[in-house]
Amino acid sequence: MLDMAVLLSGSGRTLDNFHERIKAQTLAGRIRVVVANVPSALGLEKAQNYGYPAFVAQNSRETNAILADYPLDIVCLAGYLKLYEPPPTLAQRVVNIHPSLIPMYCGTGFYGDRVHRAVKSRGCTVSGCTVHFADEHYDEGPIILQKCVTLDYEDSIKEIAAKVFAAECEAFPEALNLVDRYGVDFFWKRVQR
Template identity: 45%
Template sequence: MNADLTLAPVQNRPLKLAVLISGGGTTLTNFLEKRAAGELNIEVPLVIASRPDCGGIAKAEAAGLRCEVIRRRDFENTQDFSAAIFNLCREAEVDLVTLAGFLSLIHIPDDFQYRVMNIHPALIPAFCGHGFYGHKVHEAVVARGVKVSGCTVHFADNEYDHGPIIGQSTVPVKGTDTPDEVAANVFQAECELYPHVIRLFAAGKIKIVDRRAVIEE
């Protein structure tokens, strides 16, 4: 990775997103709702699901989006699995790959460095890494008794929940909150943070300095 890099803006056209899903597609739905409201200037030429029973597949198809299923089990290793994903992303000429509840580890090729984002439902580096995903994160938050949780958008690299942090949003956690209540509050924060970071990317306002993401206002 380059130590110092300013990401170029996407000008005079919508940002082309690939959206990778493993579940219900709620983040995809949020992107499409923001687009419909005029709050996110995007196209989604490609959705990739990690399994054929993802609820998000029906949502993608209902929106008229191309959706491909690529299962990890169909490949011998992570490299081949990742190559299949990024070959489709190249064919679709996407500007940015967004991981939207995508649970499989991928290896990012050089031409997609700093062009793959992930959102994690906690404040990295807390409650993250292998095994911390979905509801398990919120269960751990409640069990630990922390007073603040939230979400993190970061550039993905070849480790779980790693790579430069771009943005974070916090939510309070009450002592009486259940994991479901924490999850609902965190998701509301995600619905605002992820589109905000995508807009920053499109505007060329993210700079990488010493492997840290710096926002240029």
């Protein structure tokens, strides 16, 4: 079972998903702490309501000072819109979800509706999400799991986003279960870097 930190910047929809799946015993994890970089993030209020320790930290240094007080196996970036730099003890233990099939529509500047707008403008008939380990570059760490969704020609950006988020709700917990099963090193060793 993974001891998890959740870093977020917004509404906490991924936190909701984790919480529900942990309660249902379909996610092999325990949320030890939640940290937001935005003081008004709704996810902070949700974390407190769920009973998780919840904090605000403006940068990686402040975040790492908070995380040092908790036993952690993994740090989950759940809609965290900053580049997070972990301490050496958590290097290669940061997991992110991206709303496209990496290596398409990823990297600096590609997040949220910007990704879905790019998918729509290119006329893609599929999109999806990628759960991957994060490193010092946006969206370049080893891939754990990808899920694909079919798009209709007339799908709006909002409809694309909804389809992708539904896939994310399945993919992120499934990927964390794979990390729990295989271990972190397995995923770093299986890719050529």
